[in-house]
Amino acid sequence: MSDHGNELNRLAADVDEAVSKAARTVELGRRGFLISLVVFVLIIGQLLPWVGRHTGWQVLFGQGGAIPQLFAVTSTLFGVVASVLALTTRRWWLTWVCAMGGWFASVDGLLAVWSQQSSGANNAAGNGPGIGMLVALAAMIVLAASWMRTAWSRT
Template sequence: MSTPDESVDELGADVDQVVRKASRTVDLGHRALVVSVAVLVLMIGMLLPWAGGHVGWQVLGGAAGPIPQLFAVTSTGFGVLGSMLVLITRRWWIAWGCAIGGWFASVDGMLAIWSQQSSQASGAVGGGPGAGLILAVIATVVIAFQWMRAAWSRS
Protein backbone atom coordinates (compact mmCIF):
# COMPACT_ATOMS: atom_id res chain seq x y z
CA MET A 1 0.00 0.00 0.00
CA SER A 2 1.34 3.39 -0.95
CA THR A 3 1.59 6.32 1.37
CA PRO A 4 -0.20 9.62 0.73
CA ASP A 5 3.11 11.26 -0.23
CA GLU A 6 3.78 8.61 -2.89
CA SER A 7 0.27 9.03 -4.31
CA VAL A 8 0.74 12.80 -4.55
CA ASP A 9 4.10 12.30 -6.26
CA GLU A 10 2.54 9.90 -8.79
CA LEU A 11 -0.29 12.35 -9.43
CA GLY A 12 2.22 15.17 -9.87
CA ALA A 13 4.22 13.08 -12.36
CA ASP A 14 1.03 12.32 -14.33
CA VAL A 15 0.09 16.00 -14.42
CA ASP A 16 3.59 16.95 -15.56
CA GLN A 17 3.40 14.39 -18.36
CA VAL A 18 0.03 15.74 -19.55
CA VAL A 19 1.32 19.32 -19.46
CA ARG A 20 4.44 18.36 -21.46
CA LYS A 21 2.31 16.64 -24.09
CA ALA A 22 -0.11 19.57 -24.28
CA SER A 23 2.76 22.03 -24.73
CA ARG A 24 3.97 20.13 -27.82
CA THR A 25 0.59 19.80 -29.52
CA VAL A 26 -1.82 22.25 -31.07
CA ASP A 27 -5.60 22.23 -30.74
CA LEU A 28 -7.02 22.55 -34.24
CA GLY A 29 -10.75 22.67 -33.56
CA HIS A 30 -12.71 23.77 -36.63
CA ARG A 31 -9.46 24.63 -38.45
CA ALA A 32 -8.92 20.93 -39.11
CA LEU A 33 -12.02 20.86 -41.31
CA VAL A 34 -11.09 24.09 -43.09
CA VAL A 35 -7.56 22.83 -43.78
CA SER A 36 -8.87 19.45 -44.96
CA VAL A 37 -11.25 21.09 -47.44
CA ALA A 38 -8.51 23.45 -48.66
CA VAL A 39 -6.15 20.49 -49.17
CA LEU A 40 -8.87 18.76 -51.19
CA VAL A 41 -9.31 21.91 -53.29
CA LEU A 42 -5.54 22.07 -53.81
CA MET A 43 -5.50 18.45 -54.95
CA ILE A 44 -8.39 19.14 -57.36
CA GLY A 45 -6.42 22.12 -58.65
CA MET A 46 -3.57 19.73 -59.47
CA LEU A 47 -5.93 17.95 -61.92
CA LEU A 48 -6.91 21.16 -63.75
CA PRO A 49 -4.88 23.15 -66.33
CA TRP A 50 -2.10 25.32 -64.94
CA ALA A 51 0.13 26.53 -67.74
CA GLY A 52 0.09 26.09 -71.49
CA GLY A 53 -2.38 23.21 -71.37
CA HIS A 54 -0.37 21.30 -68.77
CA VAL A 55 -2.24 20.16 -65.68
CA GLY A 56 -0.83 20.59 -62.17
CA TRP A 57 0.68 17.15 -61.76
CA GLN A 58 2.50 17.57 -65.11
CA VAL A 59 3.82 20.92 -63.92
CA LEU A 60 5.03 19.15 -60.77
CA GLY A 61 7.10 16.97 -63.09
CA GLY A 62 8.62 20.00 -64.82
CA ALA A 63 6.45 20.34 -67.93
CA ALA A 64 5.79 24.09 -67.72
CA GLY A 65 8.97 25.74 -66.56
CA PRO A 66 10.78 26.34 -63.28
CA ILE A 67 8.58 28.96 -61.61
CA PRO A 68 5.29 27.04 -61.85
CA GLN A 69 7.17 23.86 -60.93
CA LEU A 70 8.56 25.53 -57.80
CA PHE A 71 5.02 26.44 -56.76
CA ALA A 72 3.81 22.91 -57.52
CA VAL A 73 6.57 21.43 -55.35
CA THR A 74 6.13 23.83 -52.42
CA SER A 75 2.34 23.72 -52.44
CA THR A 76 2.36 19.92 -52.57
CA GLY A 77 5.05 19.66 -49.91
CA PHE A 78 3.73 22.17 -47.40
CA GLY A 79 0.08 22.28 -48.41
CA VAL A 80 -0.68 18.59 -48.85
CA LEU A 81 2.03 16.50 -47.17
CA GLY A 82 2.80 18.93 -44.34
CA SER A 83 -0.88 19.48 -43.61
CA MET A 84 -1.48 15.74 -43.45
CA LEU A 85 1.38 15.42 -40.97
CA VAL A 86 -0.01 18.14 -38.72
CA LEU A 87 -3.55 16.77 -38.90
CA ILE A 88 -2.28 13.33 -37.90
CA THR A 89 0.29 14.28 -35.25
CA ARG A 90 -1.01 17.70 -34.11
CA ARG A 91 2.59 18.75 -33.45
CA TRP A 92 3.02 22.45 -32.86
CA TRP A 93 6.40 22.75 -34.55
CA ILE A 94 5.12 21.07 -37.73
CA ALA A 95 2.21 23.54 -37.77
CA TRP A 96 4.79 26.36 -37.68
CA GLY A 97 6.67 24.74 -40.54
CA CYS A 98 3.47 24.51 -42.58
CA ALA A 99 2.60 28.12 -41.78
CA ILE A 100 5.97 29.49 -42.89
CA GLY A 101 6.25 27.10 -45.83
CA GLY A 102 2.68 27.84 -46.83
CA TRP A 103 3.37 31.55 -47.06
CA PHE A 104 6.51 30.82 -49.08
CA ALA A 105 4.41 28.64 -51.40
CA SER A 106 1.81 31.42 -51.65
CA VAL A 107 4.45 33.86 -52.88
CA ASP A 108 5.66 31.18 -55.31
CA GLY A 109 2.10 30.84 -56.55
CA MET A 110 1.78 34.55 -57.19
CA LEU A 111 5.07 34.43 -59.10
CA ALA A 112 3.78 31.44 -61.07
CA ILE A 113 0.65 33.37 -62.06
CA TRP A 114 2.75 36.39 -62.97
CA SER A 115 5.13 34.23 -65.03
CA GLN A 116 2.19 32.91 -67.04
CA GLN A 117 0.86 36.39 -67.69
CA SER A 118 4.17 37.81 -68.87
CA SER A 119 5.95 34.81 -70.37
CA GLN A 120 5.08 35.46 -74.01
CA ALA A 121 7.88 38.00 -74.14
CA SER A 122 10.47 35.40 -73.15
CA GLY A 123 9.07 32.57 -75.26
CA ALA A 124 8.35 30.36 -72.23
CA VAL A 125 5.17 28.37 -71.73
CA GLY A 126 2.44 30.87 -71.06
CA GLY A 127 -0.68 32.42 -72.41
CA GLY A 128 -2.18 33.12 -69.02
CA PRO A 129 -2.64 31.11 -65.86
CA GLY A 130 -5.02 28.18 -65.94
CA ALA A 131 -7.96 27.72 -63.62
CA GLY A 132 -6.11 25.03 -61.67
CA LEU A 133 -3.18 27.34 -60.94
CA ILE A 134 -5.46 30.09 -59.64
CA LEU A 135 -7.45 27.60 -57.57
CA ALA A 136 -4.23 26.11 -56.15
CA VAL A 137 -2.91 29.55 -55.16
CA ILE A 138 -6.15 30.42 -53.37
CA ALA A 139 -6.16 27.05 -51.55
CA THR A 140 -2.50 27.50 -50.57
CA VAL A 141 -3.20 30.96 -49.11
CA VAL A 142 -6.13 29.55 -47.09
CA ILE A 143 -3.98 26.67 -45.82
CA ALA A 144 -1.12 29.01 -44.86
CA PHE A 145 -3.52 31.37 -43.08
CA GLN A 146 -5.10 28.53 -41.10
CA TRP A 147 -1.74 27.09 -40.06
CA MET A 148 -0.52 30.52 -38.99
CA ARG A 149 -3.61 30.96 -36.83
CA ALA A 150 -3.18 27.48 -35.37
CA ALA A 151 0.51 28.01 -34.66
CA TRP A 152 -0.14 31.34 -32.93
CA SER A 153 -3.03 29.91 -30.91
CA ARG A 154 -0.77 27.87 -28.68
CA SER A 155 -0.65 29.41 -25.24
Protein backbone atom coordinates in the same frame (compact mmCIF):
# COMPACT_ATOMS: atom_id res chain seq x y z
CA MET B 1 2.20 4.88 4.04
CA SER B 2 4.69 4.21 1.23
CA ASP B 3 1.86 2.90 -1.02
CA HIS B 4 0.19 6.31 -0.82
CA GLY B 5 3.51 7.99 -1.56
CA ASN B 6 4.07 5.77 -4.62
CA GLU B 7 0.55 6.46 -5.88
CA LEU B 8 1.07 10.17 -5.38
CA ASN B 9 4.37 10.02 -7.29
CA ARG B 10 2.72 8.09 -10.16
CA LEU B 11 -0.12 10.60 -10.25
CA ALA B 12 2.34 13.50 -10.33
CA ALA B 13 4.26 11.82 -13.16
CA ASP B 14 1.01 11.30 -15.11
CA VAL B 15 0.05 14.94 -14.66
CA ASP B 16 3.52 16.10 -15.74
CA GLU B 17 3.32 13.89 -18.83
CA ALA B 18 -0.14 15.23 -19.73
CA VAL B 19 1.00 18.84 -19.32
CA SER B 20 4.12 18.18 -21.40
CA LYS B 21 2.04 16.59 -24.18
CA ALA B 22 -0.44 19.47 -24.12
CA ALA B 23 2.41 21.96 -24.48
CA ARG B 24 3.65 20.19 -27.62
CA THR B 25 0.27 19.78 -29.33
CA VAL B 26 -2.37 22.13 -30.65
CA GLU B 27 -6.12 21.73 -30.60
CA LEU B 28 -7.43 22.43 -34.11
CA GLY B 29 -11.20 22.26 -33.65
CA ARG B 30 -13.23 23.74 -36.53
CA ARG B 31 -10.11 25.25 -38.05
CA GLY B 32 -8.78 21.72 -38.58
CA PHE B 33 -11.86 20.88 -40.64
CA LEU B 34 -11.42 24.04 -42.72
CA ILE B 35 -7.75 23.23 -43.29
CA SER B 36 -8.68 19.69 -44.35
CA LEU B 37 -11.16 21.04 -46.89
CA VAL B 38 -8.65 23.52 -48.29
CA VAL B 39 -6.00 20.79 -48.61
CA PHE B 40 -8.57 18.80 -50.61
CA VAL B 41 -9.19 21.85 -52.83
CA LEU B 42 -5.43 22.18 -53.32
CA ILE B 43 -5.23 18.53 -54.42
CA ILE B 44 -8.07 19.16 -56.89
CA GLY B 45 -6.13 22.19 -58.16
CA GLN B 46 -3.15 19.89 -58.82
CA LEU B 47 -5.36 17.80 -61.12
CA LEU B 48 -6.53 20.77 -63.20
CA PRO B 49 -4.57 22.52 -65.99
CA TRP B 50 -1.78 24.85 -64.87
CA VAL B 51 0.41 25.61 -67.87
CA GLY B 52 -1.16 25.11 -71.27
CA ARG B 53 -2.44 21.55 -71.28
CA HIS B 54 -0.15 20.45 -68.42
CA THR B 55 -1.85 19.72 -65.11
CA GLY B 56 -0.39 20.63 -61.73
CA TRP B 57 1.08 17.21 -61.08
CA GLN B 58 2.71 17.24 -64.54
CA VAL B 59 4.21 20.63 -63.74
CA LEU B 60 5.41 19.18 -60.44
CA PHE B 61 7.43 16.63 -62.41
CA GLY B 62 9.07 19.14 -64.74
CA GLN B 63 6.68 20.07 -67.53
CA GLY B 64 5.67 23.68 -68.00
CA GLY B 65 8.62 25.73 -66.78
CA ALA B 66 10.78 26.33 -63.73
CA ILE B 67 8.73 28.97 -61.90
CA PRO B 68 5.44 27.03 -62.07
CA GLN B 69 7.36 23.91 -61.04
CA LEU B 70 8.72 25.73 -57.97
CA PHE B 71 5.15 26.63 -56.99
CA ALA B 72 4.02 23.05 -57.60
CA VAL B 73 6.81 21.74 -55.36
CA THR B 74 6.29 24.23 -52.52
CA SER B 75 2.49 23.96 -52.60
CA THR B 76 2.70 20.17 -52.54
CA LEU B 77 5.35 20.12 -49.82
CA PHE B 78 3.85 22.73 -47.49
CA GLY B 79 0.21 22.70 -48.58
CA VAL B 80 -0.36 18.97 -48.75
CA VAL B 81 2.43 16.98 -47.06
CA ALA B 82 3.18 19.29 -44.12
CA SER B 83 -0.51 20.08 -43.60
CA VAL B 84 -1.44 16.40 -43.45
CA LEU B 85 1.40 15.77 -41.00
CA ALA B 86 0.33 18.72 -38.84
CA LEU B 87 -3.32 17.65 -38.91
CA THR B 88 -2.54 14.08 -37.92
CA THR B 89 0.15 14.72 -35.31
CA ARG B 90 -1.20 18.06 -34.02
CA ARG B 91 2.37 19.17 -33.28
CA TRP B 92 2.60 22.86 -32.58
CA TRP B 93 5.94 23.33 -34.32
CA LEU B 94 4.45 21.87 -37.52
CA THR B 95 1.82 24.60 -37.51
CA TRP B 96 4.67 27.11 -37.79
CA VAL B 97 6.25 25.11 -40.62
CA CYS B 98 2.91 25.12 -42.45
CA ALA B 99 2.37 28.83 -41.79
CA MET B 100 5.79 30.00 -42.95
CA GLY B 101 5.96 27.51 -45.81
CA GLY B 102 2.44 28.44 -46.85
CA TRP B 103 3.35 32.09 -47.19
CA PHE B 104 6.50 31.15 -49.11
CA ALA B 105 4.43 28.96 -51.46
CA SER B 106 1.90 31.78 -51.86
CA VAL B 107 4.62 34.13 -53.07
CA ASP B 108 5.85 31.38 -55.40
CA GLY B 109 2.29 31.08 -56.67
CA LEU B 110 2.05 34.78 -57.39
CA LEU B 111 5.31 34.57 -59.32
CA ALA B 112 4.05 31.51 -61.21
CA VAL B 113 0.85 33.30 -62.21
CA TRP B 114 2.84 36.36 -63.24
CA SER B 115 5.25 34.22 -65.27
CA GLN B 116 2.30 32.74 -67.17
CA GLN B 117 0.71 36.13 -67.77
CA SER B 118 3.92 37.39 -69.31
CA SER B 119 4.85 34.14 -71.09
CA GLY B 120 4.12 35.57 -74.54
CA ALA B 121 6.84 38.16 -74.09
CA ASN B 122 9.61 35.59 -73.57
CA ASN B 123 8.20 32.65 -75.58
CA ALA B 124 7.76 30.52 -72.45
CA ALA B 125 5.24 27.71 -72.23
CA GLY B 126 1.66 28.66 -71.49
CA ASN B 127 -0.91 31.18 -72.60
CA GLY B 128 -1.72 32.47 -69.16
CA PRO B 129 -2.27 30.69 -65.86
CA GLY B 130 -4.56 27.70 -65.96
CA ILE B 131 -7.56 27.35 -63.66
CA GLY B 132 -5.67 24.80 -61.53
CA MET B 133 -2.86 27.23 -60.83
CA LEU B 134 -5.35 29.90 -59.74
CA VAL B 135 -7.23 27.41 -57.53
CA ALA B 136 -3.94 26.26 -55.99
CA LEU B 137 -2.85 29.85 -55.34
CA ALA B 138 -6.14 30.72 -53.63
CA ALA B 139 -5.95 27.51 -51.58
CA MET B 140 -2.37 28.27 -50.50
CA ILE B 141 -3.29 31.77 -49.36
CA VAL B 142 -6.19 30.42 -47.29
CA LEU B 143 -3.98 27.64 -45.88
CA ALA B 144 -1.20 30.04 -44.96
CA ALA B 145 -3.63 32.35 -43.18
CA SER B 146 -5.31 29.46 -41.36
CA TRP B 147 -2.02 27.94 -40.24
CA MET B 148 -0.75 31.36 -39.14
CA ARG B 149 -3.85 31.88 -36.99
CA THR B 150 -3.39 28.40 -35.54
CA ALA B 151 0.30 28.93 -34.81
CA TRP B 152 -0.31 32.29 -33.13
CA SER B 153 -3.16 30.85 -31.05
CA ARG B 154 -0.59 29.10 -28.84
CA THR B 155 1.37 32.21 -27.86
